[in-house]
Amino acid sequence: MASCSDFTIPSKIKAWVYAELGNPSDVLKLASDVRVPEIKEDQVLVKVVAAALNIIDAKRARGFLKDNDSPPPIVPGYDVAGVVVKVGDQVKKFKVGDEVYGDINEISLVFPKQHGTLAEYTAVEERLLALKPKNLSFAEAASLPMVIETAYEGLERTRFSPGKSILVLGGAGGIGSLVIQLAKQVFGASRVAATSSTRKLDLLKSLGADLAIDYTKENFEDLPEKFDVVYDAVGMWGSRYSPFFFFSIFQVWSLYFYEELND
Missing domain, CATH: 3.90.180.10 (Medium-chain alcohol dehydrogenases, catalytic domain)
Known part of the structure; x- marks a missing residue:
């Protein structure tokens, strides 16, 4: 009963x-x-x-x-x-x-x-x-539930750990915004960079991004620094690299994660 x-x-x-x-x-x-x-x-x-x-x-x-x-x-x-x-x-x-x-x-x-x-x-x-x-x-x-599950699982599957750095593509979106916060506050990222449009740069910084990149003015591929993980919450770059680490949670969101992009 x-x-x-x-x-x-x-x-x-x-x-x-x-x-x-x-x-x-x-x-x-x-x-x-x-x-x-x-x-x-x-x-x-x-x-x-x-x-x-x-x-x-x-x-x-x-x-x-x-x-x-x-x-x-x-x-x-x-x-x-x-x-x-x-x-x-x-x-x-x-x-x-x-x-x-x-x-x-x-x-x-x-x-x-x-x-x-x-x-x-x-x-x-x-x-x-x-x-x-x-x-x-x-x-x-x-x-929260589905987007935070997606963000968290992606970080887990890339074996993200304290001291690693991460670049989040699409950092102002539902998933990307949570990746920034989880990477910084839960997983212990040493450095978090993220991309967004001009009007959302302040949002990225408020979420914990150390570097906010305006994709309308800068190309993230030209960044001089190296990142341990690139988390693509946009899905635009999957065919352009041969990553050491590839993972897609759902084709629905076209989420890809790349380690050692600049190696």
Whole structure:
């Protein structure tokens, strides 16, 4: 039996749904008769307060995952922040009323959930959620999970460690901005350089970049210094180098990481 108290859960809810593949603006429809998902023993039911859209959501709607996707109709959305309103029998970490956030899909590109986060309620495995930090709003919390997972995994897979230097291409974007902060504050980077447009240079510095490069005026390839890792969050330079280290997290974002670019 699932535990539920103090919350009235409707039988039908509103959700954004698409029943066929195509451009999101064409196929995504707001439905008001979607069933509330049933939770499994290791899941919680979350009343969605905020959800975030990522590039993968648009790619998925266009058929990027069609060979490894759940069947339509599909409620898109990976990232969520909300309130637990029901818990499965095996759930130990959360209780009804807890404010949580997370990415509801453990493997983003292989059969993501049919019922995502662009709905009034969504079902999520306990292990995929964390308590929402009290100093973050629901909207702020919902904006983090997928991009910070991507940023962190990329740094881990490049074997980034204290004392190394890094150049982040696209440092003002969702992923790049988190790479700067993680590299500096968590991984102990000795030097962080990043590229952006002119108007976002101050943002790079506020995030912790030691060197902010205006790509509209400077070519990062002409930099005299050498970097241990180049993290490409733009995806423009993948075919131009023969790196000692190559890694792509998802083709969706065209993320590439290069060690010893200037060796």
